[in-house]
Amino acid sequence: MNRALPIALLSAAVMALPATRALAESQWPDKPVTLIVPFPPGGGTDLVVRTLQPALSRALHQTVIIQNTGGAGGTVGSGQAARAKPDGHTALAVTTSTTALAAKLYKNLPYNPEKDFDYIGFIGTSPYVLAVQPALKATTVPEVVDALKARRVGTYASVGAGTVSHLLGEMFKKDKQLDLTHVPYRGAAPAYTDLIGGQVDIMFDNPVGLAPFVQSGKLIAVATTRATPILPGVPTFAAQGMPAYTQSLWYGLAFPKGTPPAIVQKMNLALNAALRDPAIAADLAAKGVDVRPDTPEAMTRTVSQDLAFWSDLITTTGVQFD
Structure with missing residues (x-):
């Protein structure tokens, strides 16, 4: 038996993997993108994402499907997204609550906000x-x-x-x-x-x-x-007379960790294009949300900074969950 042939075929297959991945990334999204909203319909996060959905679909030239998965302050749906296949076809709506607060409040959080997501970018910010x-x-x-x-x-x-x-x-x-x-x-x-x-x-x-x-x-x-x-x-x-109450909430998007950087960047471009649509920006402003086009890097830094800020505040209040 000629052992050289199987080895040669295996080597060729291995060498072809990067080209295959590059082709998949260039063709992304080649099927609908599921966007998990970790809260039930009718709340602020759901309304913001549904306002953005049509423009995001147009920017991606692909259908964006919203999937509401509520429970435990948004941590159930967020945990589900963290475990999804990192191929760019499952994204997550993230907020200050599901990242910076959840990491400190829940002892048994089913995800790590800093390690389990690739952040795409902000949608906007809103006061309380x-x-x-x-x-x-x-x-x-x-x-x-x-x-x-x-x-x-x-x-x-x-x-x-x-x-x-x-x-x-x-x-x-x-x-x-x-x-x-x-x-x-x-x-x-x-x-x-x-x-x-x-x-x-x-x-x-x-x-x-x-x-x-x-x-x-x-x-x-x-x-x-x-x-x-x-x-x-x-x-x-x-x-x-209450100057300490200046907190706001940001809304953003994230992929499961390990999503190819090229796909993260393409999604960021699509997100920012949707936010710069005058009709979308006006609609969100009418809902009390200031749009915030930005980079994945800026959002990643904000998550780290907010983790420290809210951790101190949570320690002061003494709130904790299992």
Whole structure:
């Protein structure tokens, strides 16, 4: 038997692998891209991604399919994305909550924000709003504090345990020495329903989902962490004597770790092209989101910086999960 022939064929196959990968990367995406949103439909992250979806599909010349996988403050869907095949056909919507906060809050987090993702780029940033149920009859932070203290025992909703929405509620509870019980929800939509109905008293969330209910009079916005045109006339926390409340949330996209750099760069170009579409930028601005075209490197640096910032804040509040 001629042993040289199989060896020669194997060598040829090995040498052809880089060319095969290069061809696959150049043809990407050759099938629909699944974009995992780790929260249920109707919340801020879902609304932001769905606003971006059509323009992103046009920029990629391929269908982008949104898959909502909620649970545990966005960590269930994020863990699923981290385990996906790194071929560029599964991406993840990431936020400050699912990266910087989750790493500190969850002892058994199913992913490592710094090691398990290749970050693509930002979508945009959004401030936080303190919204209250109308029955409190409060329009300023001091009035909210007085109303809650008069009740002695109150409640605050969040879009999920371990989110910025949750942590800001804990900060507020500690700063104002309030007896508040945390009521976590599986996403924003059910939390809004109970806040409107008076089952919970207050909630911190982004204006993306809250603004329509504030504008219709179903909820009252008493303060924002940053002035936003979507809620004109609502004062900032700083203007009401609370300068420490300046936090905002960023939205972005990521691939599972190991995705070819060429695909990451192509997705970044498509993302930034979508964000520079005037109609998309205007639509997001109307939802209270400032678009932020940037590089994968800039987003990776921000994740590292935010991990340190939020870690200190979480230590101060003492919040922790299994």
